[in-house]
Amino acid sequence: MFIPLRPRRNRRSDSIRALCQETRLAASDLILPLFLHEDGEDVEIASMPGCTRWSLPGLVREAGEAHALGVPAVVLFPKVPEEKKDPLARESWNPEGLIPQTVAALKAAHPTLTVITDVALDPYNSDGHDGIVAEDGSILNDETVEVLCEQALSQARAGADIVAPSDMMDGRVAALRAALDGEGYADVGILAYTAKYASA
Numbered sequence: 001m002f003i004p005l006r007p008r009r010n011r012r013s014d015s016i017r018a019l020c021q022e023t024r025l026a027a028s029d030l031i032l033p034l035f036l037h038e039d040g041e042d043v044e045i046a047s048m049p050g051c052t053r054w055s056l057p058g059l060v061r062e063a064g065e066a067h068a069l070g071v072p073a074v075v076l077f078p079k080v081p082e083e084k085k086d087p088l089a090r091e092s093w094n095p096e097g098l099i100p101q102t103v104a105a106l107k108a109a110h111p112t113l114t115v116i117t118d119v120a121l122d123p124y125n126s127d128g129h130d131g132i133v134a135e136d137g138s139i140l141n142d143e144t145v146e147v148l149c150e151q152a153l154s155q156a157r158a159g160a161d162i163v164a165p166s167d168m169m170d171g172r173v174a175a176l177r178a179a180l181d182g183e184g185y186a187d188v189g190i191l192a193y194t195a196k197y198a199s200a
Contacts, residue, residue, distance in 0.1 A: 027070030073114035100158035
């Protein structure tokens, strides 16, 4: 029988399938998300079964174990205490804050680990929003971008390899690049989010 395409020939052995496969996923393709808080205990996140909110020592240990298995990078997501939140998200650029301390600890313990930091105001904003909220309830885009730049610079100074803006402010990537370059952090990458899945 004449069949113009016979894809079965590409599936007849493990070695041929390995040569022809389209996607190959390995530990080196992964970024481990790590959730952290200032408390001294590692706790399970009730709304995310199987996920942990790490203390600093626990997070450094977990990152090291993942890195030893071939995972090249982690991305950090903080839970900020309510008393450190305000409408201008000032804690987001505190050089002694949770994220800069964590970045420095990770880079000291695991120098070859790539550390990615989330650039967003919602963990730090008493309004819970990714932007600075005006009195009339509107979002102040340009003022927010200025704060995001301060946050990214604080993270870069601590040793972050990549900053990852997850907000929705107009012009933020170009502003972050200019701010980082202007302070001598031209090698710090920017990984802007394009989509979030199952985030609600």
